[in-house]
């Protein structure tokens with residue numbers, strides 16, 4: 001075991017930061033050293049920002065997004081087309097789609113995708129709220145923006161069946177050639193999906 005170079009408070013900070021995705025103990029140590037050097041400019045404001053965030057973070061009771069208010073910023077945005085709901089697995093997917101900025105629609109975070117082998121069933125997903133939102137009659141399309149793996153596609157089929165009685169239009173993201181992708185480098189699954197979901201020019 002390596003000898004500790006700093007007091008327990010600093011060690012605790014390093015250990016906590018090391019638990020962040022993309023950081024290991026080495027990067028965490030480097031980050032903490034940087035924070036200690038920038039105590040006034042960075043460490044103190046970061047500590048305060050984290051304290052405020054920890055106090056106020058709430059799960060939006062409409063869409064499941066994480067924000068400091070309920071309803072969240074997305075649900076409160078008056079410029080959004082609320083007749084389209086984009087269904088995603090998690091908040092990270094919601095943020096990624098928002099960054100892409102292709103569509104200013106409403107969202108619905110499921111929290112998970114169906115995975116019978118891992119014991120994740122329909123009751124573990126935020127489905128009743130989705131059905132409730134669709135049943136208001138103000139939704140004309142539900143876009144299933146789920147991962148292109150077995151769990152994502154199983155979930156897409158389940159939701160399609162679940163929403164069928166409502167008569168709402170259910171669509172899913174296209175599967176195919178990535179932007180900038182070269183055919184020669186794609187796997188067979190991607191190529192065949194791209195061929196099957198071809199579009200008219």
Ligand code: ZN
Pocket residue numbers: 060061062063064065071072073074075076
């Ligand atoms: Zn929301």
